[in-house]
Amino acid sequence: WNYRTSHEIIGSLGAGENYQIEIVVHYGYGTHLGKDVYCKQQCQPDFDDIRFTDDDGHTLLDYWTESVYESDNATFWIEVKDDLDFDTTIHMYYGNTTVSSLSNGTATFIFFDDYENNNLDRWDETTGAGFSCATDQVVHGTYALKFQSTPGADIMKNLTETGEPLTHDFMVHSWVRDDNQIRGGHAPLVKSQSQFWVYACRGYNSQFSYLQDAANYVPWPQNSVGGSDEWFEINVGLSMSTDVMRAWKNEFYMGEIGLIAANGASVPDDLFQIGYGQQSSYVTWWDDTYVRKWIVNEPAHGAWDEISTVNWHHSCSDTTGFVYNDTWNMNWMAWD
Structure with missing residues (x-):
């Protein structure tokens, strides 16, 4: 994966752990705002390479792809593991032309x-x-x-x-x-x-x-x-x-x-x-x-970081373990 952007989720008392949030990923150019993020044509047109991780940058989060409009936008639901009574950060990786989607609604929702x-x-x-x-x-x-x-x-x-x-x-x-x-x-x-x-x-x-x-x-x-x-x-x-x-x-x-x-x-x-x-x-x-x-006062979308260039290696679809190294902002990832 060649690119990453980070997103703040503003917590709300009562949300707790394993709360699902919605993110709309756009293929083209635009200004990140709220639930909308733009990939500047650096992801797959069908959005199959989109991945989300916890705040540590390497623990994959379950997600479901609700809809895809190729070369336009896709809507994702992500299960955030952290306690959303408090603010937290998740990361979105993309820029890999060879992988398939890991969308899984059963793992994402109740x-x-x-x-x-x-x-x-x-x-x-x-x-x-x-x-x-x-x-x-x-x-x-x-x-x-x-x-x-x-x-x-x-x-x-x-x-x-x-x-x-x-x-x-x-x-x-x-x-x-x-x-x-x-x-x-x-x-x-x-x-x-x-x-x-x-x-x-x-x-x-x-x-x-x-x-x-x-x-x-x-x-x-x-x-x-x-x-x-x-x-x-x-x-x-x-x-x-x-x-x-x-x-x-x-x-x-x-x-x-x-x-x-x-x-x-x-x-x-x-x-x-x-x-x-x-x-x-x-x-x-x-x-x-x-x-x-769901709670009446749901967690909210906060700021997005600008896109950063990384090198994130995911060796297979199994996510039972990881090896992580961070050197000069180059992130190498592998799952055994």
Whole structure:
């Protein structure tokens, strides 16, 4: 790897370790700012040579490449191992014409399924029938999750870390598409261990809505207009620590509601399942499902250093060990 730039992440109390951050890497020229960094045409046009390391400059960080527009830009999600209650620095390496991507969504997120394995093995339970991996409508790749059957079905995933139920705040990401959003699918829905349902976001009467009192769907406060036969990117953050839920549609903020309003009762601190459901006979598709760590006041992007010329040697894709030497700003790396 011939080039490196460093980036400060400004910490926020409550973020903790293993927090996922988004970085957009541009192939061409520009001014580094926020989550955007520019490689001056010194990386591969398909961005396969992009690597991220910890503040030590040699410990590789897990990442997932969300999207690639060749010779233009690519969006990456990186899992930062350091405690982001405090400021930290990560490094980005590039400038290697012979390597392939190490993108790995499963290693990066709490839960991940882009459906490219053409099965639903990553999910824990299914009620009803009609869920499958399909190719007729997708956002990225070849496959998406599709529901087409009788109403009243759902598919759920237990949220755990190291075998224990998830206890911290989190965000659920999904793309969703309905053939008829008068009665669209849930994207997502959340269930607690005590069977408390939070209908976090559903296409209903052509608006993205939440369930207010176990009977009535209410549009999110702003930017809630949806539509049929169109993909929408939905992000829903659930904060048990502050008892609020926030949502975004196509990166536009839809507002904040109290978790107590989502189903007319207090939400217990044991939310542990996320999933999708459909209560009508219409068709719904979902793509790029992932769950990441999230807090209301997220860590922020700080300064970027100017690009520096280095020589960083990565001998193979296995990262079980390293040999490191730093002489006259020339960095030689090898993994055994």
